[in-house]
Amino acid sequence: MSTTFTPSAPVRNADVAGGLARRRKIADAAVRWFCIGATILALVFLASIIVTLLWRGLEAMDLTIFTDEFRPTTYGDPSAQKGGLLHAITGSLMMVSLATLIGTPIGLLVGTYLSEYARGSALGNAVRFVSDVLLSAPSILIGLFIYQLVVLPMGGFSGIAGVLSLAIIVIPVVVRTTEDMLSLIPNTLREAVVGLGAPKWKMIILVCYKAAIAGIVTGVLLAIARIAGETAPLLLTSFGNNVVSGAMTRAMASLPVTIYQQANSGYPDLIAIAWSGALIVTLGVLLINIAARALLRNRG
Amino acid sequence: MGTTAPAAASVRGSSGRVGDVIFEWMCRGAGILVLLLLGGIIITLFVGGLPALRQFGISFIWSTEWDPVEGREEFGGGIAILGTIVASLLAIIMAVPLAFGVAFFLTELAPGWLKRPVGTAIELLAAIPSIIYGMWGLFVIVPIIQGYIQLGWIGEALAEIPGIGFLFASNSFTGTSLFAAALVLAIMILPFIAATMRDVFDQVPAVFKESAYGLGATRWEVVRNVVLPYTRTSVVGGIMLGLGRALGETMAVTFVIGNANRIAVSIFDPTTTIASVVAMEFPESLTGSLQQSSLLLLGFLLFVISFVVLAISRYLLRSKLKS
Numbered sequence: 075m076s077t078t079f080t081p082s083a084p085v086r087n088a089d090v091a092g093g094l095a096r097r098r099k100i101a102d103a104a105v106r107w108f109c110i111g112a113t114i115l116a117l118v119f120l121a122s123i124i125v126t127l128l129w130r131g132l133e134a135m136d137l138t139i140f141t142d143e144f145r146p147t148t149y150g151d152p153s154a155q156k157g158g159l160l161h162a163i164t165g166s167l168m169m170v171s172l173a174t175l176i177g178t179p180i181g182l183l184v185g186t187y188l189s190e191y192a193r194g195s196a197l198g199n200a201v202r203f204v205s206d207v208l209l210s211a212p213s214i215l216i217g218l219f220i221y222q223l224v225v226l227p228m229g230g231f232s233g234i235a236g237v238l239s240l241a242i243i244v245i246p247v248v249v250r251t252t253e254d255m256l257s258l259i260p261n262t263l264r265e266a267v268v269g270l271g272a273p274k275w276k277m278i279i280l281v282c283y284k285a286a287i288a289g290i291v292t293g294v295l296l297a298i299a300r301i302a303g304e305t306a307p308l309l310l311t312s313f314g315n316n317v318v319s320g321a322m323t324r325a326m327a328s329l330p331v332t333i334y335q336q337a338n339s340g341y342p343d344l345i346a347i348a349w350s351g352a353l354i355v356t357l358g359v360l361l362i363n364i365a366a367r368a369l370l371r372n373r374g
Numbered sequence: 375m376g377t378t379a380p381a382a383a384s385v386r387g388s389s390g391r392v393g394d395v396i397f398e399w400m401c402r403g404a405g406i407l408v409l410l411l412l413g414g415i416i417i418t419l420f421v422g423g424l425p426a427l428r429q430f431g432i433s434f435i436w437s438t439e440w441d442p443v444e445g446r447e448e449f450g451g452g453i454a455i456l457g458t459i460v461a462s463l464l465a466i467i468m469a470v471p472l473a474f475g476v477a478f479f480l481t482e483l484a485p486g487w488l489k490r491p492v493g494t495a496i497e498l499l500a501a502i503p504s505i506i507y508g509m510w511g512l513f514v515i516v517p518i519i520q521g522y523i524q525l526g527w528i529g530e531a532l533a534e535i536p537g538i539g540f541l542f543a544s545n546s547f548t549g550t551s552l553f554a555a556a557l558v559l560a561i562m563i564l565p566f567i568a569a570t571m572r573d574v575f576d577q578v579p580a581v582f583k584e585s586a587y588g589l590g591a592t593r594w595e596v597v598r599n600v601v602l603p604y605t606r607t608s609v610v611g612g613i614m615l616g617l618g619r620a621l622g623e624t625m626a627v628t629f630v631i632g633n634a635n636r637i638a639v640s641i642f643d644p645t646t647t648i649a650s651v652v653a654m655e656f657p658e659s660l661t662g663s664l665q666q667s668s669l670l671l672l673g674f675l676l677f678v679i680s681f682v683v684l685a686i687s688r689y690l691l692r693s694k695l696k697s
Contacts (some may be wrong), residue, residue, distance in 0.1 A: 212622020
């Protein structure tokens, strides 16, 4: 700003200062309104997705969605019976629960390794880095990997291949939360347990896991929510099936893949059923997410 | 007493030691398994893509041929690779200002009672499965683009701009386009970038901000001159994380990009990405065919690109991860 104060200057300086203050205030207000607008826009996207799902999804939503398996289109044939999604729901439930059962213990052990055994070690840093990369890696590539490793040798798409590809997605999610939660436990607690003469593995299992259980469960819930909506890897591993089936060595239906196939079928009635499936998946995923957050908040 | 106590202690001590060794190796083994998984993914994709690489050589990366008809099979990844990179970069350009706005709102502007519900809503946006984004994009965003942007006055005005008008003029009027894919991707990665930005903005020591406010700075000046310089590397890391997500996104893009093997000259042209061409063609390709091998080679290239981006992101975010 000006460094000299001549008699006539104060008037001009006041003008300049007033102009500058106004410009600063305008810039501040512009940014503020932009940020408020951006937040509202993001909330509008969320609201639009939910409203669209409810509006389109409730159209075909009835009991037969949950009690019937796939039926061909009723388009142009009013006497035909409407199909449902039972085959996809049972397939998804089976594959998601098995994948969680396989992926959770592995993720738990890796998280324990990173937090309790490998703080600062080279191998630990490598595992942490790779796990973080896997967390964000394109899921379709995991599908390609399992296709080469399981589907090709088995000679066809199978439920077990789908389970394995989902389990690989579960691992890094559980690793992240387990390590984070275990590293929150104060060292004095560990020292107290070891001071009583307990071996390290008992300290970890009986004390550390117990102290971190809410966080670990949150991680598992988030992992379930993540794989419940995964489509791309299943498209290349379990593919799809039109009947309720428990045969893990054969192609198996899942909600996301069924939604994808029916949404692209071109028949309005099948597209309506796809929207019902989309509503079921999204509500399930959002509820699990909210439950996971509530669980963590009540602990903290 | 004097003789039994040491014996008991040594028995307990040895069982503890054995248990310790077993448990430690279970943990380490699981860690090594994670390393093997990543190595396995790289190797299987590369081995699967080898026949295509042998056939077409390094020019596979820029060749634009994609002809699966038997007898004259010819494959090149140029269009899919270009489409992946351009769609992701466009998405980043749209998502970053919005994500900054959301993060700034959540850290500085929002009243206390509003922070948690809005923050949760943004996080839920990140939880919605990508196939839902695809369907919503196809049924809501694509008609809006088609009717109000491309064929509305905005698109017509943009197409009239001399010099760069061709970027907005297209002879495809379906609405499924590069722009639709970039827009849906931007909405999908917005919550990831916003969450990272919010977390690092929160880590700026309050003293720094208070000093600036004490000098009479406005909120925008505090963010521009104190918060952003302090968090710059982490902010870029968050953007790279979003980019990494966008590069490999499959289902949402498959629904809205039009899946045409042509270079998108205009943003309203349909094109394709690596992930969507794999999702579209892999389940129907013949086992062991040149087409399948080409798709695996594309997958390998996608893995290399996203690995590099995610590695940079993690490097930039390491200071944030430490604290």
